[in-house]
Amino acid sequence: MYQKPKGTRDIFGDELKRLETMNAVARSFFGQQGYQEIRTPTFEFATLFDRSIGETTDIVEHEIYKFEVNRKWYALKPEGTAPVLRAFIENKLSLPARFLYICSMYRRERPQKGRYREFLQIGIELLGESEAFYDAEIIDQGKRYLDLIGAKGFNIELNSIGCPECRRAYRERLGTYLEPNISKLCADCRRRFEHNFLRIFDCKKETCHKVYDKAPKITDNLCKDCAAHYDGVKMYLRKYGIEYAENKKLVRGLDYYTRTVFEFKHRGLGAQDTIIAGGRYDLLMKELGGPNTPCTGWAMGPERLLLTMPKEVPHIDKEVTFYVVGMGERYMDEIIRLRNDIQARGHVCISGNPDAPLKQQIKKADKVGTAYTVIYGEDEEKEGVYAVKEMKTGKQTKIQREDFKAFIERI
């Protein structure tokens, strides 16, 4: 028996409907906010991600699906931001620009609850705006989207990780503090400090955090401009009436972030509790060969969001309303014509095989959950009627053939 590859899923039924509802709400809501939907390729040249995400991050080091064809290396996209910027540059689009993307992403991780190797992301990117006002704006939009979809129970965590300039000075201070404590740190942290020093705060080990609790934080060591920017973000968030918690240890796993970073976490979801995450990336566009352009954005995991929501989320739905059965091959033409008529009037309608025993046909009608079963055979032909059985009550009535259209329209 064939099996799907690890970490992939078949999505259908109720779950698919709910995911599609999220997409539909995202398109209409962010559309109103001036976001244009963009769809970038499922695979890109691998170097795009090495450059943007950071060559020493775990994503690039061992989570990307890479393949070589004709001596060229490709990668399934592990995230959406770099492709959007690449598309912006390549198509010579103009600033400021707002993009919405809804795409599958791919990362070769061990699957667990709320984490798959092929997973969806809904994300927004706001290109060409540098002010703190816009960081607050996209956070507000994220929150309003969650409200709109009916999601509850989120905490917003906020931090600023500054620019390369503040980081250079801060790294020295942190190094001086850590030096006498280096023996207390785990091997991972020692390695992290060497080539990606901010990431040490991502460590989950208590022993390491005992050291970090008293360590100087980047947030308290920002340069003048970055500090003012961060104060601005907080000020605008307060004006929006958005509650947030400062988390000075919040850093993020992708190298391209500057200044503002944030996460929307769900209380009591377990390990995969980050539903929306993002921040500012003022240097990435230039890094990818485009104009010097400040940008900010975030991405959301719809599958994870779904885990936080009650089952009875409204969704666009179509139930089977009619099932047409006949009493023998003779009535096939009439059955098919009737079925097509009902479908043309916007109802879901299935026809049974008129050669099968009536009992069997009705049983199938019941199984697919039809509201009405329409029966046509010898008796009905003689009387010029359709027999219509309301499945819920079992009540069966005869409807004149010429009255039938009116009947459908009342349903």
Add this chain to the structure above:
RNA sequence: GUGGGUGUAGCUCAAUCGGUAGAGCAUUGGACUGUGGCUCCAACGGUUGGGGGUUCAAGUCCCCUCACUCACCCCA
């Protein structure tokens, strides 16, 4: 990549100390020949994930392997 848990009928799960693999639901048929659901009766359904080992005897114990799942790591 590292650790834990779980794999028995289509599904959910039993099976005592190692001693003939079982139930409910689902499916199919019948009771009921042009009428589904409810009830009753019957039938169908298995390489116990796969491979090896120990034993007179393995679903059960041991080793390997695969899959699923949770957690670490990392991330949406």
